[in-house]
Amino acid sequence: MVFWHFAPIKPAWLDGEGGARAYFTHPLILLGIGAFAAYELLFFTSLGSFRQRWYEIFLASHVVLQVVALVFLYLHFHTARPYVLASLAIFLVDRVAWRFGLKSTTMTTDLTVLPDGETIILSANWDKPASKQSWFTWSRQNIRNGWKPTDHVFLTVPALGRKHALQAHPFTIASAAPPSQHKSGGDDEQPVHCWLNLLIRAQKGFTADLLCYAHRHHRVSVRLDGPYGSSHALDMLRAADNAVLVAGGSGIAVTFPLVWALLMGEGTDEDEHNELLALRGKKRKQRVRMMWIVHSDEHRYWVPDAMLDKLVASGLDLVVPPSTAVAGRPDVVGTVEGWIQEVDHSISDRKETAVVVSGPDGLNRLVRNTCAEAIRRGADIQLAVEKFGW
Incomplete structure (x- = not known):
């Protein structure tokens, strides 16, 4: 479709005055090319090989390029505007209302550098809150309410610097999941204790910075978004x-x-x-x-x-x-x-x-x-x- 969009059977610039230069410098065409270029860059920076080598660049470019593409698409043609606004609304609800408002929590965690010198255990423990049967409390359940095996969380460590305060990195929860229900002990329910461990192998970027930080500090405040899985x-x-x-x-x-x-x-x-x-x-x-x-x-x-x-x-x-x-x-x-x-x-x-x-x-x-x-x-x-x- 992209080929036929840009290369019709009879090129549009042959019908008008000014030739190809006038056609490709028209604002409508420039905006369309801008949206196309943004989505192509989005594709290449999303490849697995690129993500593994430059995850931080992938993370930042993914958001920036998507916003740029939507802006170009919004201005490119008026019929696309309702769809662009709908996409923006979904993005804002997911990021602001769901993730930051309902699924995220901040806690102080322990940092332990393991004997290999390249692996960190980020750990925390707490008593699981008592469950309440209502839609609002269910929707607000975050990592403090427990997790299931193979679930993952998005980890943000603001203490590493300004650029890391805006990054969220996914890690599988390496510790056993807590029981889903509180234990009965006579007339009262006994609280369930949660033990959270994240196994982090230092490579480049965020994990390397976290390893350096863990050598100097044993505790750090983090934001955890999740669990998902x-x-x-x-x-x-x-x-x-x-x-x-x-x-x-x-x-x-x-x-x-x-x-x-x-x-x-x-x-x-x-x-x-x-x-x-x-x-x-x-x-x-x-x-x-x-x-x-x-x-x-x-x-x-x-x-x-x-x-x-x-x-x-x-x-x-x-x-x-x-x-x-x-x-x-x-x-x-x-x-x-x-x-x-x-x-x-x-x-x-x-x-x-x-x-x-x-x-x-x-x-x-x-x-x-x-x-x-x-x-x-x-x-x-x-x-x-x-x-x-x-």
Whole structure:
């Protein structure tokens, strides 16, 4: 459509006086070209390779270019103005009313630099507010009201400087989700305590500045916008007889909360869990396996051994191969295939396997291909890939 818009069968400038120069310098055409150029730049700065290298530039340009494009489009032709105003209204409601007004909160958090020297744990804890059944209180629920496994938040740290005060960076919540309901203790409800951890790997820009700040300060005030996310991965795992999770590096921030919810029964509505089991027609002993691949032995400090030991005691089959820096890449294909085939051979009736993988692109592709090959052989597999990046 863009081609036919700019290059009709008979160019418009051939019909008028002044030729191409007069045509392309006409205000109506200039405004249209401006809107087109802004959207093209918006596309190129939104590519994954650009976002990963220059996230701050992507973040700023995405907002600026969108505003510029809407201004040009508004002035370009009068029939477009209602649609531009509607787009602007949606943007303002989302950013001002929803995110800043309802979903954001400010809190003081602890900063801990882990032994590898390149990873930060940003943590906070508080008592979860008592839930109240009303539409207004439901719409105002932010991170203080809890979260679900695989949810993420947008983090803003104004203390890092003026430019960072306007930036919001997404991070998956790496800690176990709190129970959805308050615990009963006699006549009174016992408050639920929330423990929030964000696992932040320092790279460039914001994360590098935060690492430098964490070396000098142990506490910082932050703004958290969220939580946001989907329960698809957890629902898929709970519906399966065999749950397989593969984490590469900081992908443990995705798989650890999922395993905790599966084995410890926290972070989700228990009624929904029981309904899911009822739909399956019978209760069963679910097998939960997790493989965590780390590049360095120091990365194992990202999750306390006591937490992993508790999961293993609750039934988790955990495999943590030697670090890739020492032993090279582990046999991911053999491990995942073995877990799938073990279930197929150990039971007579057909059972479903759910696989969740979170890690670098190479690991995600490897697990995806392994599952595809198993499906060709007749295995019943559901797969969810939690990809890094934004």
